[in-house]
Amino acid sequence: MAGGHHGYMGWWGDMGGPKQRGIVTYSLSxxxxxxxxxxxxxxxxxxxxxxxxxxxxxxxxxxxFGYLITSAQERNAYLYTKAGRHELELLL
Structure with a gap:
C-alpha cells in the first residue's frame, strides 16, 4: 500500500503492469x-x-398392434357366422 493507494492499481486494462505483447484479439461485427x-x-x-x-x-x-387388432376382428367376425358358431359349440 505504498503511496496511499489502498490496493487500487488502476482502471481496467491499465493495472500498472507491463504492457502485454503478442496477443491479438479478433472480433466480428x-x-x-x-x-x-x-x-x-x-x-x-x-x-x-x-x-x-x-x-x-x-x-x-x-x-x-395393428396385426393383433385385425386378427381379433376377423376371428370375431368368423365366430358370428354359422360355421364359427358350430366350431365354438364343439369347443365348449
Whole structure:
C-alpha cells in the first residue's frame, strides 16, 4: 500500500503492469454475423436423423398392434357366422 493507494492499481486494462505483447484479439461485427445461416437446412436433416433413429421403437409396436387388432376382428367376425358358431359349440 505504498503511496496511499489502498490496493487500487488502476482502471481496467491499465493495472500498472507491463504492457502485454503478442496477443491479438479478433472480433466480428454483429451486423456481419449470420445467426440463422443454414438453420432450415440443418433443421430438416437433423429432424430426419432423429426420427429415423427412433422409428423402430414406434413402427414395430404399431405394426404388431395393428396385426393383433385385425386378427381379433376377423376371428370375431368368423365366430358370428354359422360355421364359427358350430366350431365354438364343439369347443365348449
Amino acid at each position: 454483429p451486423f456481419a454475423q449470420k445467426p440463422f445461416a443454414g438453420a432450415l437446412y440443418n433443421a430438416f436433416f437433423n429432424t430426419f436423423r432423429r426420427v429415423s433413429s427412433q422409428a423402430i421403437y414406434v413402427v414395430v409396436p404399431t405394426a404388431l
